[in-house]
Amino acid sequence: MKQNKNFMLLLAVICVLVAVLSACGGGSGPNANQAKEPASPGNTGASEASEGAVDISQEATLKLLMIGSKPTDYDEVFGELNRLLKEKMNATVETEFLDWADWTQKYPLKFAANEDFDIAYTANWAFYNDQVLKGGFLELTDEMLQQYAPKTWEALPEAAWEQAKVNGKLYMVPNNNQEVTDKVVLVREDLRKKYNLDPVNSPETYAAYLKAIAAGEKGISPFGAKPADGWKWHELDQILLEQQNEWNLVDYNFPLGYKLDDPSGKVFNVYDTPEFTQLIEYYKDLADQGAWSKNIVSNKNDVYQDIKAGKISSYAQNLGTISSNVGEIRRDKPEMEVNVADLTPDKKKIGAISTQNGMSIHAISKQPERSLMLIDLLQNDKEIHDLTMYGIAGKHYEPVGDDKYNPGPSYANYNLSGFSVWGWNSLLNRTDASYPEEGTKMLEEWQSKVHHFPLESFVFDDTKVKNEVANVGNVMLRYAIPLEYGLIKDLEKGQADLIKQLQAAGLDVIQQELQSQIDAFLAQ
Known part of the structure; x- marks a missing residue:
């Protein structure tokens, strides 16, 4: 009996020791590390939060600020999203859309007024750097990301x-989808073959193509663009000025660039170069030969729709857009033979930096942990990624395997072009099944030889020169656009007037500030 008592006492002591050791983190059972791990986005509404994890016991509502038009079927798609989010992280979302027509005015005002929202789409072209410097976005630490967006x-x-x-600190969860920024042109292969022209693969062969169509096809404008949107450059400039000369323009709001391989990062006015002089002669020749409408600078039509309607034979855009257009035309109008043409195949290719698209957390958000969990799901949860990117399967899109899709019967009511879902582009993205093989191969080739250069991640802070930037932009619209579209007879005088007006508008002040920032960036 005494032995039994001693045994029971020893057993009790061992149990106590085991419990103490387990509480210290030494356990090895299936739930031993539960208290130390962050809340998993896959958890269904937990009743209690584990120590060190976000408390998801109370349902949360996260407010999103997105750029673009609200999709017709938003309520249906995001209703399904909210059902999934309720299961996975006990939260729902509400979204405010800033329409394309006035988003640049409204976006900064939302931050200035400290309006109530948690997450905003942002990008290097959509106020990211600007709002970081103004304190609009929350700094994201490695520890936060590891725990809430693992x-x-x-x-x-x-x-x-x-x-x-920005300045060594992170304020964005960038998209995870390498883009190449170079542009290409769409050409009508049936018309090229009709006139027995060489394949379009250079500025010279492209000019021959445009001139042949201008001379031989009535009712078809060879080249189409939409400068009426306020775009300050000829649509071909990125190809024929930047890509052809291996330059990089810092910001499309003013004409300052540098040579990709210049280690000093010396900035120059691209309008005041021999290369630009030659380019406007190229443009003038095309304009005189009827390569585009004399009313092109006031065009408000959808250029792509005009191409599908047979009114235009070519236009310039990024590779992804042109390839998608080619695939769609081949599917919907097989009688129209179209192709993707790279006019600078032997030149260096530039990859977009990760801030081309991304999501940031509002500095005053009361729910930064839940916000990061949501972003983690949007990028990495296949079910949620497919839903938010492409809509309802069977209605807005038809899945083709794991990585392709076909448009569904209601595709127009929820599609990728409507609003900034690109903020969570990721490796889970699908490709339209009609996407042409040559577009895929061209992208793969470009990605394999993306050129990296010292100023690749440099972002200009225009805080000190905002007035000058606005004034210079107005000069570009008034003087550069007519000159580049061949509406000015005296090219030499037109170029001189452009340079003179830019200087009066403050381009030298911008250049000095830009060079100072570049020098400081390179010194680091």
């Missing part, structure tokens, strides 16, 4: 995180 933390390359930093 899948994104693992999936994104280190370079992508580094590119998104």
Whole structure:
């Protein structure tokens, strides 16, 4: 009996010791680390939060600020999203859309007024750097990302995180989808073959193509563009000025650039170069030969729709857009033979930095942890990614395997072009099944030889020169656009007037500020 008592006492002591050791984190059972791990986005509404994890016991509503038009079927798609989010992280979302027509005015006002929202789409072209400097976005630490966005933390390359930093600190979860920024042109192959022209693969062969159509086809404008949108450059400038000469323009609001391989990063006015002089002669020749409408600078039509209607034979855009257009035309109008043409195939290709698209958390958000969990799901949860990117399967899109899709019967009511879902572009993105093979091969080739250069991640802060930037932009619209579209008879005088007006508008002040920032960036 005494032995039994001693045994029971010893057993009790052992149990106490085991309990103490387990509480200290030494356990090895299936739930041993539960208290130390962050809340998993896959958890269904937990009744209690584990120590060190976000408390998801109370349902949360996260407010999103997005750029673009509200999709017709938003309520249906995001209703389904909210059902999934309720299961996965006990939260729902509400979205405010800033329409394309006035988003540049409204977006900064939302931050200035400290309006109530949690997450905003942002990008290097959509106020990211500007709002960071104004305190509009929350700084994201490594610890926050590891705990509340673990899948994104693992999936994104280190370079992508580094590119998104401003002054050494991070304020964005960038998209995880390498883009190449070079542009291409869409051409009507049936018309090229009709006139027995060489394949379009250079500025010279493209000019021959445009001139032949101008001379031989009535009712078809060879080249189409939409400068009426306020675009300050000829639509071919990125190809024929930047790509052809291996330059990079810092900001399309003013004409300052540098040579990709110049280690000093010396900035120059691209309008005041021999290359630009030659280019406007090229444009003038095309204009005189009827390569585009004399009313092109006031065009408000959808250029792509005019191409599908047979009214235009070519236009310039990024590779993804042109390839998608080619695939759609081949599917919907097989009698029209079209192709993707790279006019600078032997030139260096530039990859977009990761801040081309991304999501940031509002500095005054009361729910930053839940916000990061949502972003993690949007990028990495296949079910949620497919839903938010493409809509309802069977209605807005038809899945083709794991990585392709066909448009569904209600595709127009929820599609990729409507609003900024690109903020969570990721490796889970699908490709339209009609996307042409040559577009895929061209992208793969470009990605394999993307050129990296010292100023690749440099972002200009225009805070000190905003007035000058606005004034210069107005000069570009008034003087550069007519000159480049061949509406000015005396090219030499037109170029001189342009340069003179730019200087009067303050381009020298912008250049000095820009050079100072570049020098400081390179010195680091």
